Amino acid sequence: MTPALQSHAALTLCKLAPVIPVIVVDDLDHAVPLAEALVAGGLPVLEVTLRTPCALDAIRAMAAVPGARVGAGTVLSAHDAANAKAAGATFAVSPGATPALIAACTAQGLPLLPGAASASEVMTLLERGYRTLKFFPAGPAGGPAMLKALGGPLPQATFCPTGGVSLANATDYLSLANVACVGGSWVAPAKMMAAGDWAGITELAREAAALPR
Numbered sequence: 526m527t528p529a530l531q532s533h534a535a536l537t538l539c540k541l542a543p544v545i546p547v548i549v550v551d552d553l554d555h556a557v558p559l560a561e562a563l564v565a566g567g568l569p570v571l572e573v574t575l576r577t578p579c580a581l582d583a584i585r586a587m588a589a590v591p592g593a594r595v596g597a598g599t600v601l602s603a604h605d606a607a608n609a610k611a612a613g614a615t616f617a618v619s620p621g622a623t624p625a626l627i628a629a630c631t632a633q634g635l636p637l638l639p640g641a642a643s644a645s646e647v648m649t650l651l652e653r654g655y656r657t658l659k660f661f662p663a664g665p666a667g668g669p670a671m672l673k674a675l676g677g678p679l680p681q682a683t684f685c686p687t688g689g690v691s692l693a694n695a696t697d698y699l700s701l702a703n704v705a706c707v708g709g710s711w712v713a714p715a716k717m718m719a720a721g722d723w724a725g726i727t728e729l730a731r732e733a734a735a736l737p738r
């Protein structure tokens with residue numbers, strides 16, 4: 526799958542909802558109820574970070590939840606990409622991008638949302654054929670002002686800013702012409718997951734899904 530087609534698939538996913546939840550699953554038993562809660566609240570696209578031992582099993586379980594579009598986050602290597610694909614991930618998100626990761630996602634037909642935080646990084650990915658990018662870490666890298674500035678010379682790149690995005694500042698990003706959606710962990714707080722507060726998480730998802738863009 527060419528990078529151009531990967532970016533097309535990624536953009537389609539980004540347009541499904543204003544927010545992609547960034548999920549850290551510590552307990553496999555949380556995976557299905559969490560996915561159901563987020564989908565019920567209107568957030569169907571879910572990024573499960575490969576940061577915990579049960580992440581791949583969580584992806585496998587969540588991929589079977591009706592309406593869920595489950596991808597892997599923190600995909601850093603070709604090995605991660607292969608594992609994510611085998612677990613049923615339908616897309617991959619990375620904080621940056623490397624030639625090895627790009628080659629693996631291209632070979633395996635796994636749409637990659639690669640990370641970029643500077644004009645040169647954006648230009649390098651555009652050169653490779655990627656037009657849908659993660660802007661990471663969004664807050665520390667300059668926030669909405671930085672994205673707006675990048676949009677001047679590089680309007681062909683569309684972003685999913687992630688890292689320091691919250692309900693309070695999401696609209697500052699979503700109102701920009703070069704932003705398709707935002708990513709954030711605030712809709713799946715560890716405390717609410719530990720407490721099994723799935724109704725509360727559905728409520729957070731509802732608020733997020735209603736954000737204007």
Ligand SMILES: O=C(O)C(=O)C[C@H](O)[C@H](O)COP(=O)(O)O
Nearest residue numbers: 547598599620687688689709710
């Ligand atoms: O590991 C990755 O590949 C990531 O996706 C990193 C996440 O984007 C941030 O950890 C989410 O940031 P917060 O919403 O501020 O918690």
